[in-house]
Amino acid sequence: MTGQPPAEDLGAFLGRFHPLWVHLPIGILVLLAILEAASLAARARPLAWLPSISRGQRSLILALAAAFASVSAALGWALAHDGDYDLAHVSSHQWLGVAAAAATVLVLAVHRVRWLYPVAFVSSLILMAVAAHAGATLTHGSGYLTAHMPAFVGKWLGIPPTKPVEKPKAPDYARAMAYADVVQPILKDRCESCHGAEKSNGGLRLDTLEFLAKGGKHGPVVGAGDPSKSTLLARIDLPPETKEHMPPKGKPQLSEDELTVLEWWASAGAPREKPMASLEVPEQVAEIVQTRLGGAPAELMLARGPTLLAAERLSRGSSVLIRPISPDGPWLDVNARPLGKAFGDKELAALAPIAPAIEWLDLGGTSVTDAGLAALGAMHHLVRLHLDQCPVTDSGLAALKGLKRIEYLNLRATAVTDRGIGVLSALPRLRSLYVWQTAVTPAAMKALGDTLTNQRKISRMEAEQAELARQIDAERFHGNTGETLRTAATKPNESPK
Amino acid sequence: MNLPTDPRVFREQQLAWSRRTFLGKSAQALGALALGSLINPRLLGAQEAAPGGRWMGILPSPNFAPRAKRVIHLYMAGGPSHLETFDYKPELNRIHGQPFPSSFTNGQQLAQLQNTTLLARGSSFNFSRCGVSGQMISDLLPYTQQIADDICIIRSLHTEQINHDPAHAFMNAGSMVKGRPSMGSWLLYGLGAETENLPGFVVLMSRGPSGGEQPVSARQWSAGFLPSRFQGVQFQSKGVPVHYVGNPDGVCQSTQRQVIDEIARLNGFHEEETLDPEVQTRIAQYELAFKMQSSVPDLTDLSNEPDSIREMYGVKEIGDGSFASNCLVARRLAERGVRFIQLYHRGWDQHGNLDTDIKEVCRRTDQASAALVKDLKQRGMLEDTLVLWGGEFGRTPMGQGSGRDHHINAFSAWLAGGGIRGGLTWGSTDELGYRYIDDGQQMHVHDLHATMLAAFGINHEKLTYRFQGRDFRLTDVHGNIAHGLFA
Numbered sequence: 001m002t003g004q005p006p007a008e009d010l011g012a013f014l015g016r017f018h019p020l021w022v023h024l025p026i027g028i029l030v031l032l033a034i035l036e037a038a039s040l041a042a043r044a045r046p047l048a049w050l051p052s053i054s055r056g057q058r059s060l061i062l063a064l065a066a067a068f069a070s071v072s073a074a075l076g077w078a079l080a081h082d083g084d085y086d087l088a089h090v091s092s093h094q095w096l097g098v099a100a101a102a103a104t105v106l107v108l109a110v111h112r113v114r115w116l117y118p119v120a121f122v123s124s125l126i127l128m129a130v131a132a133h134a135g136a137t138l139t140h141g142s143g144y145l146t147a148h149m150p151a152f153v154g155k156w157l158g159i160p161p162t163k164p165v166e167k168p169k170a171p172d173y174a175r176a177m178a179y180a181d182v183v184q185p186i187l188k189d190r191c192e193s194c195h196g197a198e199k200s201n202g203g204l205r206l207d208t209l210e211f212l213a214k215g216g217k218h219g220p221v222v223g224a225g226d227p228s229k230s231t232l233l234a235r236i237d238l239p240p241e242t243k244e245h246m247p248p249k250g251k252p253q254l255s256e257d258e259l260t261v262l263e264w265w266a267s268a269g270a271p272r273e274k275p276m277a278s279l280e281v282p283e284q285v286a287e288i289v290q291t292r293l294g295g296a297p298a299e300l301m302l303a304r305g306p307t308l309l310a311a312e313r314l315s316r317g318s319s320v321l322i323r324p325i326s327p328d329g330p331w332l333d334v335n336a337r338p339l340g341k342a343f344g345d346k347e348l349a350a351l352a353p354i355a356p357a358i359e360w361l362d363l364g365g366t367s368v369t370d371a372g373l374a375a376l377g378a379m380h381h382l383v384r385l386h387l388d389q390c391p392v393t394d395s396g397l398a399a400l401k402g403l404k405r406i407e408y409l410n411l412r413a414t415a416v417t418d419r420g421i422g423v424l425s426a427l428p429r430l431r432s433l434y435v436w437q438t439a440v441t442p443a444a445m446k447a448l449g450d451t452l453t454n455q456r457k458i459s460r461m462e463a464e465q466a467e468l469a470r471q472i473d474a475e476r477f478h479g480n481t482g483e484t485l486r487t488a489a490t491k492p493n494e495s496p497k
Numbered sequence: 498m499n500l501p502t503d504p505r506v507f508r509e510q511q512l513a514w515s516r517r518t519f520l521g522k523s524a525q526a527l528g529a530l531a532l533g534s535l536i537n538p539r540l541l542g543a544q545e546a547a548p549g550g551r552w553m554g555i556l557p558s559p560n561f562a563p564r565a566k567r568v569i570h571l572y573m574a575g576g577p578s579h580l581e582t583f584d585y586k587p588e589l590n591r592i593h594g595q596p597f598p599s600s601f602t603n604g605q606q607l608a609q610l611q612n613t614t615l616l617a618r619g620s621s622f623n624f625s626r627c628g629v630s631g632q633m634i635s636d637l638l639p640y641t642q643q644i645a646d647d648i649c650i651i652r653s654l655h656t657e658q659i660n661h662d663p664a665h666a667f668m669n670a671g672s673m674v675k676g677r678p679s680m681g682s683w684l685l686y687g688l689g690a691e692t693e694n695l696p697g698f699v700v701l702m703s704r705g706p707s708g709g710e711q712p713v714s715a716r717q718w719s720a721g722f723l724p725s726r727f728q729g730v731q732f733q734s735k736g737v738p739v740h741y742v743g744n745p746d747g748v749c750q751s752t753q754r755q756v757i758d759e760i761a762r763l764n765g766f767h768e769e770e771t772l773d774p775e776v777q778t779r780i781a782q783y784e785l786a787f788k789m790q791s792s793v794p795d796l797t798d799l800s801n802e803p804d805s806i807r808e809m810y811g812v813k814e815i816g817d818g819s820f821a822s823n824c825l826v827a828r829r830l831a832e833r834g835v836r837f838i839q840l841y842h843r844g845w846d847q848h849g850n851l852d853t854d855i856k857e858v859c860r861r862t863d864q865a866s867a868a869l870v871k872d873l874k875q876r877g878m879l880e881d882t883l884v885l886w887g888g889e890f891g892r893t894p895m896g897q898g899s900g901r902d903h904h905i906n907a908f909s910a911w912l913a914g915g916g917i918r919g920g921l922t923w924g925s926t927d928e929l930g931y932r933y934i935d936d937g938q939q940m941h942v943h944d945l946h947a948t949m950l951a952a953f954g955i956n957h958e959k960l961t962y963r964f965q966g967r968d969f970r971l972t973d974v975h976g977n978i979a980h981g982l983f984a
Contacts, residue, residue, distance in 0.1 A: 319551075319693075324558035327558055327560055327561060338692055338693070338694075384880075388876070388877065412875075412876055432877070432880060436875045
């Protein structure tokens, strides 16, 4: 895991077999419990066909369990001195484990005493369960077991629901703190299970700012102001198949968005408790942060696989063209233009299963009407929309009101008028609007353009009030891995010809 | 990991596997396929997903966010002089007629100027600052001057081939070697086309008045080692675009359909027997030809094009074989979902009579080129249509009698739309226009290809095809994306 090869150490080597080995005594004890239960049940006549355990068998099984449990405890002891675990948690598991092993030996010693054996055996089972749970918590982090517990199970068990109340309501973008609300949640999701309070591999903890600044046993991990000096980013950027890559192979990886945010944070000098509004943030990062803060939680739930499967099913039924539009997100380019008039309201409504994932939608030249446009209401992610040469009018445009991400809208050769495009002032990102061959007048376009520009100015002024010294640089390029070509644009509105 | 993505395309590759490789890879590939089909459902059951063998492209998803959906390549064949069009060189005008400094030319490759005295030749034409951006454009191109803010002029292009045919091949396929796929074919292979009713890669040709132009060989739009269904299809620019698409007397569409279906069935037997992917191509071509029986007449039915549009392009008569007519047809092809449209205009090879001949070829191409950009823009199509105007190389700043010789160290082109930033001048040449400057904005043909693929969300290093044991790509082992071109 480190730069130089780790020193040979037999104890450390064997210790790492502990998590494997512990399952042996547990399995043997559970098997014995099952056999004992069967023997008990066999006393009742209807279940007399069940096998009964003999003394010799019991002695042999218990001897094996005691031996394996002792070896487990010894291996665990070796691991505790090597495994980068939090000592407080380790010591409780450590002593519970030793106690469980001792209890097993004790059961072996007393198993011939008829009245004592059941008590001792059940006690040792309970002790084993508690010790095992403490060990599992070390590996997986606390709350792992109950994270996905349905509410009724928790109610039944009397465990108060923990997860839902744990997350405080995210603050809005301007007030969100750069570290606490933006960076920390990413580290918590992706890093803390191994670099946290319970387990701190490499001596590195990423659960608080102080620990983050301190770094691990190889020194600080964030090169403030210079992302190229940040070991944290370097390790994340390494090819996934290398040993030094973090998170390790098999663990959930950082998404491109998360990486973008971390890179921005490191390059901005790892700002601590500063509100986002007071920092210079490239628009791309701002957008990601806004989405993460709860811009549209439904979108975050969109998984790529199921969305693409749904898209596949849809395009099989009709010949509408559906293509993924991003390398790792679920976003889709849906093109109905080749179908022409054969594509109508019914076909548009049938896109419902993939609606939230549609980023580009080309309905140009189709027979979609005002009534059909209601289906666009669910397409929150829409950025490019072609409605040219469709039988749509002013009243249909109302359906676009909630589509806050639209940047491009083509209304060429439709029946829309000045009255209809007024609605579009509710689309904060609109920058290209095409109204050639409509009744829309240049004056109305200018008015709309002014309104949108003013809105952008106002949002910018708010940011300035929060001491945003420099204007957001629209031309700024985010050269992530050299592959992200997308930039956000705040160009003035394009006026019609 | 090699995923045998499409059985047809990769059949050759599969046949090339030895038994041992096959056994070794099968287990691995099965697992990968099962996993891959979860991520990209198109992998398994490609045939079911694509009725009629529709090609949806080899790339399951883009490598990064795409901007463009189609290319219109205005191919100015013959080697347009950058010094008369987009690269303003007052210093060259100043030393007009004087010996060309040998510090520039020593050891450099020359075409027809070998063993002659090299004299500098200035441009006879004025340049103007145009648009809000103030780009310098020659007064030979008054209409292009009007779209200065929509186009990005690249002045630092350079190539490796000094004669027309290999230089065309280099511009189209990134190599002078025969048998390499052209960029239109690569794009079709990678993305497929949005139309099934027309070829995804269409070529049109027009020419100058003199008749002495270099021919352009059909290998320039060949699919090379890619399956031949990805090759460009040349339409006639004069008269009917595709000959004989109509049915002969006495044959109706339903009869025709039956004939096509039966031929496809018989071809299917042959394919099962031989496993030759070219049989698939043949079946697909029959089907396409059938569809073109209705799509081609619709393409050339210009009754719904208003006179104002015809005037804008300067079209006298549709289908008269002119570049203007081809530009209008190109827009209509783009509207119908054709992926790659290439309009060759021959007549830029001015070894002599430069001043009179270039005036004429500009007159024939300038208005329609600009009209195409304007027309795409008013339709909202310029945002996802990448227009490239340019030739295969430039011309020498040294005179050749009354003209200029071929030149590979510098030439100009422009790009518009498809996410390209308008009003930008990219790269530059030295004060005599002899060689590009290494300032990070130099653009080799490979770099142009890489950048064009990037506009489609394709990483040029990832779009490969295995042929004769090697993974080939359009940019060979070169190519840098000019990120700065994108808005």
